Amino acid sequence: MRSVLALVPGLGHWIHGRRGRAVALGGTWLAFLVVLAIRSERVAMAFRGRGLDGKLAALFLLGAIVALPLLSWLDYRRLRARPPGHESEHGIGQWKMVYRRFMRNGVARAGLTLVLALYSVAILAPILAPHDPDPPREIVQMRYLGPGTPGHPLGTDKYGRDVLSRIIYGSRISLSIGFVAVGLAITLGTLLGALAGYFGGRVEWIVMRSVDVLIAFPRLFIVLTLIAIYGSQIWLIIAVLGATGWMGVARLVRGEILSLKEREFVQATRALGLPAARVILRHVLPNAMSPVIVAATLMIGDVILTEAVLSFLGLGVQPPTASWGSLINQGRGDLAGAWWIATFPGFAIVLTVVSYNLLGDGLRDALDPQTTVA
Numbered sequence: 001m002r003s004v005l006a007l008v009p010g011l012g013h014w015i016h017g018r019r020g021r022a023v024a025l026g027g028t029w030l031a032f033l034v035v036l037a038i039r040s041e042r043v044a045m046a047f048r049g050r051g052l053d054g055k056l057a058a059l060f061l062l063g064a065i066v067a068l069p070l071l072s073w074l075d076y077r078r079l080r081a082r083p084p085g086h087e088s089e090h091g092i093g094q095w096k097m098v099y100r101r102f103m104r105n106g107v108a109r110a111g112l113t114l115v116l117a118l119y120s121v122a123i124l125a126p127i128l129a130p131h132d133p134d135p136p137r138e139i140v141q142m143r144y145l146g147p148g149t150p151g152h153p154l155g156t157d158k159y160g161r162d163v164l165s166r167i168i169y170g171s172r173i174s175l176s177i178g179f180v181a182v183g184l185a186i187t188l189g190t191l192l193g194a195l196a197g198y199f200g201g202r203v204e205w206i207v208m209r210s211v212d213v214l215i216a217f218p219r220l221f222i223v224l225t226l227i228a229i230y231g232s233q234i235w236l237i238i239a240v241l242g243a244t245g246w247m248g249v250a251r252l253v254r255g256e257i258l259s260l261k262e263r264e265f266v267q268a269t270r271a272l273g274l275p276a277a278r279v280i281l282r283h284v285l286p287n288a289m290s291p292v293i294v295a296a297t298l299m300i301g302d303v304i305l306t307e308a309v310l311s312f313l314g315l316g317v318q319p320p321t322a323s324w325g326s327l328i329n330q331g332r333g334d335l336a337g338a339w340w341i342a343t344f345p346g347f348a349i350v351l352t353v354v355s356y357n358l359l360g361d362g363l364r365d366a367l368d369p370q371t372t373v374a
Contacts, residue, residue, distance in 0.1 A: 108362020114355035184242025189249025197257025297360035
């Protein structure tokens with residue numbers, strides 16, 4: 001009977017005494033169900049329409065509603081199968097230990113919840129946004145409506161566009177640029193740092209001198225120069241932000257590799273005659289990824305801020321495409337009379353950066369074996 005009840009997300013965990021996990025699973029599932037109930041017409045229209053964005057959003061919503069009960073049931077069975085004394089960290093794997101430490105940190109869980117919520121909103125933008133982000137036909141009647149107006153909870157701008165809808169659609173641009181650009185920077189920095197630290201000699205000298213030269217230039221100056229020369233397409237912004245953010249990661253990974261390559265397990269792989277590529281990818285890098293993961297979470301907030309600055313200066317994503325920085329730029333001239341146009345996108349940026357910082361701090365504490373989480 002309990003196994004059947006566990007199909008309701010959170011219910012089995014609540015019976016088992018896992019109240020925090022029960023609230024998280026049950027609340028998430030109920031939130032998706034509420035979205036489906038309120039926006040059922042939008043979901044149906046998404047499948048009938050030709051737009052790919054709407055179909056992906058609808059599939060994500062329905063997939064989450066179907067998958068959460070199954071995941072909840074599997075997790076409940078795993079909890080029931082745990083032997084007595086399972087809370088001890090002795091004899092378990094490193095990453096499972098990190099997971100337990102992270103989940104015991106309430107601030108870290110809050111950061112993770114906010115980050116997942118922000119990306120869920122971005123994916124579900126065609127379904128969640130109350131209005132189209134483009135200007136309506138009745139611009140004169142719809143412009144400069146204040147917050148709390150029926151149908152426009154955050155008001156409208158000078159073109160009559162709904163501010164909430166543009167913030168939701170803008171999250172797709174800002175969050176995507178941050179995630180992809182940091183992924184590019186982490187990949188490039190990890191590979192170059194691993195090569196420099198493992199091989200040393202001339203390879204290390206070339207990589208680290210390149211890092212010293214590039215890190216001496218202000219990042220924003222390089223980004224502004226390249227965008228001014230080649231334009232401000234989204235792909236170029238992602239490439240430039242990624243290509244100018246790998247230096248710190250390379251230094252971090254190099255330091256970790258210099259320590260790891262002298263340990264016994266690495267010396268053993270060398271004695272067996274394994275190729276250098278296999279030693280780096282299979283044995284060295286996995287043990288050096290802990291600080292890289294923390295650095296990645298902290299870098300995403302910085303990249304989102306940089307993109308917002310570029311859009312504010314008019315060098316980022318170009319109108320009519322919405323991003324949080326461009327929304328602030330469009331509302332800066334109306335701060336006295338229409339403060340909501342720039343204020344609410346600013347709050348969205350602050351919330352995102354704080355969420356990633358909380359997540360990064362939680363990961364840092366969980367990955368540090370000398371840290372005890374209350």
